[in-house]
Amino acid sequence: MQMNGADAKITAELTRLGADMVGFGNLSALEPEARRGFPLGISAGVRVPRELVRGITDAPTPEYWDYYHSGQETLDKLADTGAEYVRSLGYNALALTLKNVKFVGALRSELPYKTVATRAGLGWIGKCAMLATERFGTAIWFTAILTDAPLTAAEPVNESKCGACSACADACPAHAISGKLWNPELDRDEFFDAAKCATVARARAKELIGVDYPICGRCIAVCPRTQRYLDAKRQ
Ligand code: SF4
Numbered sequence: 001m002q003m004n005g006a007d008a009k010i011t012a013e014l015t016r017l018g019a020d021m022v023g024f025g026n027l028s029a030l031e032p033e034a035r036r037g038f039p040l041g042i043s044a045g046v047r048v049p050r051e052l053v054r055g056i057t058d059a060p061t062p063e064y065w066d067y068y069h070s071g072q073e074t075l076d077k078l079a080d081t082g083a084e085y086v087r088s089l090g091y092n093a094l095a096l097t098l099k100n101v102k103f104v105g106a107l108r109s110e111l112p113y114k115t116v117a118t119r120a121g122l123g124w125i126g127k128c129a130m131l132a133t134e135r136f137g138t139a140i141w142f143t144a145i146l147t148d149a150p151l152t153a154a155e156p157v158n159e160s161k162c163g164a165c166s167a168c169a170d171a172c173p174a175h176a177i178s179g180k181l182w183n184p185e186l187d188r189d190e191f192f193d194a195a196k197c198a199t200v201a202r203a204r205a206k207e208l209i210g211v212d213y214p215i216c217g218r219c220i221a222v223c224p225r226t227q228r229y230l231d232a233k234r235q
C-alpha cells in the first residue's frame with residue numbers, strides 16, 4: 001500500500017511511542033454517532049510481553065493482573081499523545097482513551113477497538129471475540145484515534161482466519177465460545193457469551209489469585225497464532 005506524507009509521519013510517531021501495529025481504517029460505513037462524526041480511525045496495538053503470556057498456563061497470574069493496569073495506561077497514553085501529534089499536523093483527532101469510550105451496557109462499547117482494527121486491516125475477530133493477528137495472535141491490545149486526517153485507509157478484513165481451529169473454545173473454562181466464525185455482519189452475542197466469560201473469569205481470578213475482577217487470558221495463551229509469536233526469535 002502506498003503511504004502519503006501524513007501516513008508515514010503518523011505511523012513513525014506511533015511506532016516511536018511504542019505501538020507494535022498501526023493501521024488506518026475507513027469508518028464511514030459505521031453509525032456517525034459511534035464514530036463521533038469522524039471518517040477515519042487510526043488503530044494502534046501494543047503486544048503483551050511474551051513472558052506474561054507464557055505464565056498463563058491454566059489461570060491468570062498476579063504478574064498478568066499487574067500488567068493489565070499498566071497496559072491500559074500505556075494504551076491511553078499512546079492514544080492521547082498520538083492524537084496530540086495528529087492535531088499538531090493540522091487535523092482534528094480524538095483519542096479513544098478509556099474515559100472517552102461510550103459503553104452500551106456493561107460489556108459492550110459503542111465503537112470497539114477491535115472494530116477499528118479490522119477496518120484498518122490489522123486482523124480479524126477470533127472465535128474468542130479478541131482481535132486476532134498473524135504476527136502476535138491474540139496477545140496484542142488495541143487503542144484507537146478518530147480523525148479527519150487524509151490518511152490512506154487499508155483494505156478492511158471481513159473474514160475470519162480461524163478456520164477449523166478450536167483451541168480457544170476447547171480451553172475456555174466458561175464455555176463462552178461457540179466456535180462460530182466471525183464476519184462483520186455477525187453480532188458478538190451470536191458467537192461469544194460475554195456474560196458467561198465475565199462471570200467465570202471473575203470467580204476463577206478470585207479463587208486463584210485473590211482478585212475480584214474478570215481477568216483470565218487462557219484463550220489468548222492457547223491460540224496457535226499467539227504460540228507462534230511466543231516461539232518467534234524476534235522480540
Ligand atoms: S477469557 Fe477465559 S473465560 Fe473468557 S473466553 Fe477467554 S478463556 Fe473463556
Ligand code: SF4
Nearest residue numbers: 126162165167168223
Ligand atoms: S485459538 Fe484458534 S479459533 Fe481461537 S482465536 Fe486463535 S486461531 Fe481463532
